[in-house]
Amino acid sequence: MKLNSLRGMQDILPEEIHIWHYIEKNARELFEIYNFREIRTPLLEQAELFLRSIGEDTDIVEKEMYVFNDKKGRKVALRPEGTASVVRAYIQNSLFNNPSPQKFYYMGPMFRYERPQKGRFRQFHQIGVESFGISTPTVEAELILMLKQFFERLNIKDLNYEINSLGCKKCRPSYRDNLFIYLNEKVANLCNDCQRRFTRNPLRVLDCKAPNCKNTLKDTPFIIDFLCDDCRMHFLSFQKELELMKIKYVVNPKIVRGLDYYTRTVFEITTTMLGAQNAVAAGGRYDDLVESFGGPKTPAAGFAIGMERVVELCKEITEIEPKRPFVYVAFAGQGMEGEAKKLVNMLRKNGFITETAYENLSLKNQLKRADKLKVEWVIIVGEEEFKKSMYKWKRMKEGTQGEARIEEILKILREGN
RNA sequence: GCGGAUGUAGCUCAAAGGUUAGAGCACUGGACUGUGGCUCCAGGUGCUGCGGGUUCGAAUCCCGUCAUCCGCCCCA
Structure with missing residues (x-):
């Protein structure tokens, strides 16, 4: 069901x-x-x-x-x-x-x-x-x-x-009396709804949009005159x-x-x-x-x-852009998944909207996902770079990339924010 | 509460009573084991809103029901 x-x-x-x-x-x-x-x-x-x-x-x-x-x-x-x-x-x-x-x-x-x-x-x-x-x-x-x-x-x-x-x-009471007297003469010409309103709440008749009623009520007294x-x-x-x-x-x-x-x-x-x-x-x-x-x-x-x-x-x-993740952390190589997780935590602590791969995906697929998420930056935790205490950064829109230490990465991301 | 229109894949829509219900987009995977968008290939794409009825046979016709949209009413 x-x-x-x-x-x-x-x-x-x-x-x-x-x-x-x-x-x-x-x-x-x-x-x-x-x-x-x-x-x-x-x-x-x-x-x-x-x-x-x-x-x-x-x-x-x-x-x-x-x-x-x-x-x-x-x-x-x-x-x-x-x-x-x-x-x-x-x-x-x-x-x-x-x-x-x-x-x-x-x-x-x-x-x-x-x-x-x-x-x-x-x-x-x-x-x-x-x-x-x-x-x-x-x-x-x-x-x-x-x-x-x-x-x-x-x-x-x-x-x-x-x-x-x-x-x-x-x-208001004097207006209501006045309206009642006025409507009483016309009530036969009004639509069914208005005839009902007439007895229940005469003020409501004024709101009717039916063409015939509108015409009949052209000269109705208004409250502002009373x-x-x-x-x-x-x-x-x-x-x-x-x-x-x-x-x-x-x-x-x-x-x-x-x-x-x-x-x-x-x-x-x-x-x-x-x-x-x-x-x-x-x-x-x-x-x-x-x-x-x-x-x-x-x-x-x-x-x-x-x-x-x-x-x-x-x-x-107006065009208001929905919030999207800002950084995607990808990884490649032996033992890099754990290092990537550490980086993700660090970026999140620094206030960046961060997304990452939750399963063991090829780098290609990770980038594909990053692209679909429309992120601005991908940080790749790669085996070779990691040996040098470096990360690879990539700006998705332009396709530019480079290597940098963590402090520089944070700086680049902050400036790009 | 009243009147009208419409319900098919996640979305936009085809199929005019007759095979196993289709197309594009989107989605998932692969071609491509350290680089996204492009291309190609493969694939869920589905109780045709739901329930009855007519018929040898219903997405298609009829009735009911639910939902959405439009108008009335009402309001923000």
Whole structure:
């Protein structure tokens, strides 16, 4: 019987792991420059954490979450996103007692039971950040700027920055009422999905891509026209910040987001290069979430980057060389195998990526293997040279070679590194 | 959850119901016992995704199932 990985879950092979390392390294470096620090939270949490943060009516919770009972019958869930866990950890560890802002980043797998597609998997990876304690839109602006620099580092271009405001506890109810009245007149013309959404969560209707619905909803009122004074000011000064930093953006009143905890600012960064799964990063502000979990009233904002999608873009755009062994140690002649082993250990202690023959191969075959491994240098431990305390070195690309003592060999390798 | 396309060697693909299922690349060994790439030779390259059915006979037709891809939905 052949055992395969579960649907939508894939192996990341050494072949492409270097791209992941490259992206992760850039994220760590950059985020730490902005004083975000890494936090690691469990992959498994009480299911209720996500029900209460993301929202019970959302698709994520309703049909995409991996939920099951553990051996004691507790309802647990694999995390479908990162924010809820970080908020939980922030409260549980009383991190709000530390000076504001508290800034965290994380990277790791998330799980959603979705139908797999290009750029969409059941186990996927996100790099995310969360910033707690500051209510001014300078926080969101900093997040966007940091994202922009992140993508610049990776040489990813042609991204669209779209922003919107969802208002707050004060202004959203009046908008919702208004939208309901408006939609009530048109509901007969909407698609089946939208008719369902209309009763469940009217805001979701705005996101529909069906041509007919789009047309019917041309004149739908938008939330940004119903913002309270505070929210409007917040949104305007957010845009001002973006302009100061020369970030090109588009206000897209249709961005609704699939998680209920967002307030005020939301944003999406999209690309046209990945087909239907076009969001590479998204996030927003969630000023009520910490408090709703029993923490002190704490404004907060964050974003998440879709790792697989960024990897895909990197494959198309940048050439990142995978790591290859640097030196191959070959041997020829009586008793040289042991001497070769000593040399291998020595080179490895000196930090060179070293490979060697593990079986008794002809020198020809050893060189053949070295060639296939694409190593830069071969050191041959040969009987004749060994008598003179020398080794033969060979630079594979040029085919040049010579003899040298060990100190010189190390020097040559260091210079060639 | 809905609609569509596709599953043959590690990879890219042939074989239009009829011999023992093929080609290129890759892989392993040899020609070459102290020198890689080139060439030549030899060779695993395989439950034709899996399970049924139709047929004298199925990679080929039908049904189911699983997987992948595309679209919807949703999102990162």
